[in-house]
Amino acid sequence: MTDHCAPTFEKLAGELGFSCAEAGGLFEVRNPFALENWTLPVLELTIVLGAILALIYAIVRLRRHGDPTNLVVWFGATAYLFIIEPPLYFPAAFGIDEHVDTMFAHNVFTVEFLWGRLPLYIVAIYPLMATLAFETVRSLGVFRRYGVLVGAVCVGFVHHAFYEIFDHIGPQLRWWEWSIDNPINQPMFDSVPIPSVVVFAALWPMSLAFFVQLLVGRQVDAGRDFSGVEIAWRTVVIGVLGSLGTGILPIPATVLGAGSDTVRGFLYVAELVIVSVVAVVALSRRWLALRRGESDIPGYSNRFVRIYSVVYLGVMALLWVTALPDYFDAVDGSTANGDPIGNIWYAAACFVIAILCVLATYTVPRSGSGGDDRIGPAREPEVSHSA
Template structure:
């Protein structure tokens, strides 16, 4: 089943489709519609004229793989299909992503351009059009489109185009696999454009930030409610482990997922003193703070999803594949 490989490569393809226009809007004629949205800080290894840090290149495929494997280990794809699985994966991905996203500006990993436009005009014409409204220091459009929609679309296409055929015993190979990966990676940004239409309606001329805030808040709330409802319904299914390969969770999601959460817990704890002393959302060092309540909600969801996936896979291993966990159980 080359689905994992496809998601890894499609994530990188998505990265190199979506990032250059954000770093160099003038090259793509977007200087008057998007402007200069953000800039990464300086890191040891960088690409694209020092605009793209190596860790960002690694982050996209690694975290998308983690979210996909968690949901797959839960059995959602096997029992509920590609659409439900993609929605749940997007929710889990957002949980892991926002733990990182809400901390980055305070730690100076990057800065959002909300005060000064890069190409002519005023801040309200350019910088704030792209980066408002915001949840603390993070644009809500980023939470909705980059941390949810993009990888939800990517995972759906990967599973629909590759995973379904593989499950049927005819995994694509060679050119057939190649074009499916390309379609998956390229169509994810197109999905972002489609899902941005509701807020774009209120962004023409002078943006109606209040209306955009209402729309984005509604979208995010509905996304959480639907995603959690699907997960809750699935976890109540007594047959939820049916079709789950216990090896899918071991050891990648347990080791990498736990390490990811522990590292970010330490980073958040180290940032808390400056966060708590911040005035009007700005620390003494002049950096904007993220939303601690939202980060906590994401931590809770990420820990719960990771722990439940590991337990589900372990249960499936004991019941269906005892030889994989080193002991046998009575067979009915």
């Protein structure tokens, strides 16, 4: 790399408590008991374990039911990560440093890649969060009832709820630090940039879900078989298209709001409101239809997603509770240690939405038992899905 320690990253690293110049190499393992604080290894274990279990579930589902959708979500999200994140870590190496400065710095965790830029848990959080959101929506039969676009919007909404719980506590616990002087991060919503709240929490998973369902999911629903080669190239294409979609979807804010942080923030929020309204209506109607037995469109019960959603929310609730004393003692948006606080009321609203989404997956009628039971009318659609 042409510059491992760009000035902005070096400054952020110092504020997080580590030295950029000493931040390992391509790969580094640290003592989990010697990290910045105890919340870092807890977060790391929760996310990495969840991603591994999600991958195992995806492989099992492909082998048992011939359905590669979960596997494509997992690797499509990972492909998206490696397309989007490296240029943000090393703008000079990618020749974009005149236009894009360092936006943030992660703290160092147990397992690190790329000279302290990329913790393993960040690699894991993309496929885990995408799986939780996609499968929550898919299990309610939203894609089959309302189509690819509305289903993708619902995925973005659910992902947003799960992600913002994490996003609004990270800076306070020194999981990462934003460069607030970077205009790309403006406007800020307490300790979180509005672009992160909208683009990375809602629009990128929406884009990924759209192409997963368009190129794989809906064809699996129609009974199509995929070879290993077809799954591989479609996954790569989905990662590329998902990243392009993430650049296209925020255009109203990035272009029309180019001259004003206020206008840009308003347009970002307007996009999020549209996503939320569409998703709330679609998810609510699907849940009510399933509860009343009025739907002939089946979904299925994803045992991993139902259980691990509860695990994730439980861990995040614990971390929030332990952070509350410092949060409420904060002055002018910063704790006594100088760490910025997020918006607790927004995080609480996201908790409520996420819990309701999880409850929806537990309270729709299911037939039989097991981790992949169909819900809805008694029939065997899995037979038509087998490869």
